[in-house]
Amino acid sequence: xxxxxxxxxxxxxxxxxxxxxxxxxxxxxxxxxxxxxxxxxxxxxxxxxxxxxxxxxxxxxxxxxxxxxxxxxxxxxxxxxxxxxxxxxxxxxxxxxxxxxxxxxxxxxxxxxxxxxxxxx
Amino acid sequence: xxxxxxxxxxxxxxxxxxxxxxxxxxxxxxxxxxxxxxxxxxxxxxxxxxxxxxxxxxxxxxxxxxxxxxxxxxxxxxxxxxxxxxxxxxxxxxxxxxxxxxxxxxxxxxxxxxx
Numbered sequence: 231x232x233x234x235x236x237x238x239x240x241x242x243x244x245x246x247x248x249x250x251x252x253x254x255x256x257x258x259x260x261x262x263x264x265x266x267x268x269x270x271x272x273x274x275x276x277x278x279x280x281x282x283x284x285x286x287x288x289x290x291x292x293x294x295x296x297x298x299x300x301x302x303x304x305x306x307x308x309x310x311x312x313x314x315x316x317x318x319x320x321x322x323x324x325x326x327x328x329x330x331x332x333x334x335x336x337x338x339x340x341x342x343x344x345x346x347x348x349x350x351x
Numbered sequence: 352x353x354x355x356x357x358x359x360x361x362x363x364x365x366x367x368x369x370x371x372x373x374x375x376x377x378x379x380x381x382x383x384x385x386x387x388x389x390x391x392x393x394x395x396x397x398x399x400x401x402x403x404x405x406x407x408x409x410x411x412x413x414x415x416x417x418x419x420x421x422x423x424x425x426x427x428x429x430x431x432x433x434x435x436x437x438x439x440x441x442x443x444x445x446x447x448x449x450x451x452x453x454x455x456x457x458x459x460x461x462x463x464x465x466x
Contacts, residue, residue, distance in 0.1 A: 339400075345393060
């Protein structure tokens with residue numbers, strides 16, 4: 231259980247275009263999802279916290295108009311990189327937590343998706 | 352401001368040896384301390400986690416040692432195997448109600464286990 235998927239797994243787009251990345255919790259409902267960005271050989275940096283039915287909370291320094299986050303349902307959050315540029319090329323990872331879970335997972339444990347590799351040419 | 356400092360940056364261990372990775376944190380409000388394993392091109396996966404009310408937790412070959420007074424915790428991988436070669440991240444998390452359950456990650460340690 232507690233599986234998170236992302237689509238696409240990799241995407242190449244031209245500079246100036248927009249690209250949407252989907253994050254789905256497959257077997258649980260996630261009231262909160264998180265979006266991270268990871269550059270090669272670096273750690274994960276939290277971009278924003280996404281709550282179902284409300285506006286995302288962005289971390290300091292993250293442009294909300296460039297990285298649009300929508301959490302339309304309890305199983306789906308999307309990240310849209312608008313007017314992408316080469317410097318936006320990165321590995322984007324989402325996670326979701328179970329809230330006050332039952333079962334073997336810890337409360338609010340985050341389960342990560344497999345990541346999406348974005349390359350902007 | 353680095354709230355979590357992880358060391359070493361890279362580690363090479365012989366097969367069968369013990370791998371030790373350390374993390375130090377600054378904020379005493381953190382209440383959850385997980386370790387994640389990440390293979391190239393994949394998302395991180397939870398390996399083991401500990402809460403501050405215990406000093407040690409063991410799951411198979413993986414052990415977390417936690418020193419609350421020193422604000423440090425470490426991951427020990429016993430009998431390290433080539434399949435353990437990956438990047439390991441420690442993380443800390445504050446109380447959900449006050450900090451949104453956000454994880455703050457360490458810088459990562461690239462572990463290579465030589466056969």
